[in-house]
Amino acid sequence: MSTAFLQAFGAHVPDRVVTNAEIAARIGRTADWIEGATGIRERRWAASETSVADLAVAAAQDCLQRAGVEASTLGLVMVASGSARPGFPGPAAEVAARLGLEGVPALDVPMASAGALFGLALASQLTERFGDVLVIGAEKMSAILDAGPLDPNTAILFGDGAGAALVSSRPGRWRILDAVLHSDGQFRDDLAFDWASPLRMNGLSVILQASRKLPSVIEEVLARQGVVARDVTAFLLHQANQNLLVRVAKALNVAPGRVFSNVARYGNTSSASMLIAAAEWSRDDPQPGPVIFSAFGAGFHWGALLARSV
């Protein structure tokens, strides 16, 4: 069993609300069609001058404030993002510097959608060595959409934002019990982006894979710890699409309400979404018990993490 604890979560989304009506007018569809296909009603898009690091710093500060700790306690910072501008350095070093950290290692996790989940799982194994680990998922997906002509299949989905989690070996609100991670590169071209060409998404493949792999990996981590899905009080999943969240609940035979959802308000914020969801869920005095974190994304990479309230 891991000796890592989740202390707190934080989040930040840009102020600008982009409604389905605004998107629909640009892609020749209707707002109702977008909501029916995705469950999304609106999303937030950042201003052109806002960077992934800007979003990440804001979420980090919210998380540290909620945890009641100073940034100086951090021993490691991780920033997961699939939308940070290419080249080096990635945003992690800038984020650490803007949090006032000098000499503290800062690690980029350049993964879309599943990056924060991978970061959390890794952090749970690193707290003994590094102390407090701040895991951030930050995405400016609107920049990816702006990189090419608007594709109706992807323009409807994505939003900008950032989420953060503080993981530490000090006892906290949730103990991390276990995590399972998987990757399979044979379908890597089915969801890909390289800034030289528009985002490519084979929606049939992505949904087919995600709708089977997410329930499967959740069952895998639950079985390892002898927990059954019906006893899990909350499923905090990557907010890809409401229809997918409902499908995962159905596959696990749990009430849809157990699967936290804010995708209607923020859209799919890729690697930020799971931690934004966690930040909102944790704010409302959640029911004690086991909690599942899970994500699936480009690569394909997917996994699940089980924690339990202390």
Next chain:
Amino acid sequence: MPDSTRRPRLLGILKKITEKPIPADDDESLFESGLLDSFALPDLVSALEAEFAIKVPDRDLNPRKFDSLARIETYLEDHGA
């Protein structure tokens, strides 16, 4: 050896999943014809597994394998269903 029950069982699955007319052409794309969308495809694969007692492994989760009646029948035949 062709299984004479395979086609009617397959058509029965498709009718349960979608209320749209099934293409007369065995090679017509079930996706491009609008019969199946991205959320109906996982239902189809799960229903095939249940009806024909097969397990579709992750490496076979390629939409092209289930793109038409002909391809689905080929897949089922190749997997002894």
